[in-house]
Amino acid sequence: MSSVLGKSLAIIELLVNHPAGLTVSAIASEIDQPASGVHRTLQELARLGYVRQAQAQGDYALTIKLPAMGVGFLGRAGITDVAQPVLDELAAHSGELIRLSVIDGDRLTWVAVAQGATRGLRYDPGQEQGVVVHLASSAGGKAWLSSMSDEEALSLVSGQGLLRQAEGTGPNAPRSLTLLLEQLAEARALGYATAVDSYIAGMAAMAVPVRYHGHGQVLGCLSIAGPAVRMTAERMAVLAPKLQAAAVELGEAASGSQYFQAVVKAVEPASGMERKTA
CATH class of the missing domain: 1.10.10.10 (Winged helix-like DNA-binding domain superfamily/Winged helix DNA-binding domain)
Structure with missing residues (x-):
């Protein structure tokens, strides 16, 4: 450097x-x-x-200058205006932490959050907005990877690293590409990706891709996260329809965001090269 x-x-x-x-x-x-x-x-x-x-x-x-610039950008780009009401409703319904991440090139970044838990045990990191998502260990990352072919997914993971280089990485984070591909196949079959004791020990999350108008280009991912003792497989199955409906709502509302419109227009000439589900 x-x-x-x-x-x-x-x-x-x-x-x-x-x-x-x-x-x-x-x-x-x-x-x-x-x-x-x-x-x-x-x-x-x-x-x-x-x-x-x-x-x-x-x-x-x-x-505060740089953070203020970031908040101002999100507001003027229409991301928070479009997303926050949907996130707030999903948080109230689930009683858990809701996060929206958006795709920026080959990266996925958390940009908006809503907390539904008001008392007792809850997952509330408080410092993840603006953080680049680790793809292989997070539910949001695996939701995005599951929307593309295995070859494309492995290319992104190899560029970022299979293991998250940070304290607190969960014991169940995939430590082989074979296991990761099995988890992506499971996400496609279920209709949502999961991460239990993977991104952080003691935390579980589920996530789905957010597609433009519900079926077009993937713009980001929407997730529900909470303590693993509460976010069981059975509870995730119950929450899945509401999470998927919220993602569709965000995809429909994305046309009201200048940022998402620009992202979609940027790839329209190369629509034939859009990532495909394996």
């Missing part, structure tokens, strides 16, 4: 995961860059309003 832009983005991406801030030396160590160069980049980012230093010689942290 040698470009000024690359170094700046590496620092920003690191600080996203450290809201309280980091020292110059810690940042330099994490991104494997000289402290002197990191300090110069931080000062330029501070001048532009993207980072702040609490006090002289203190830690550097992100300002």
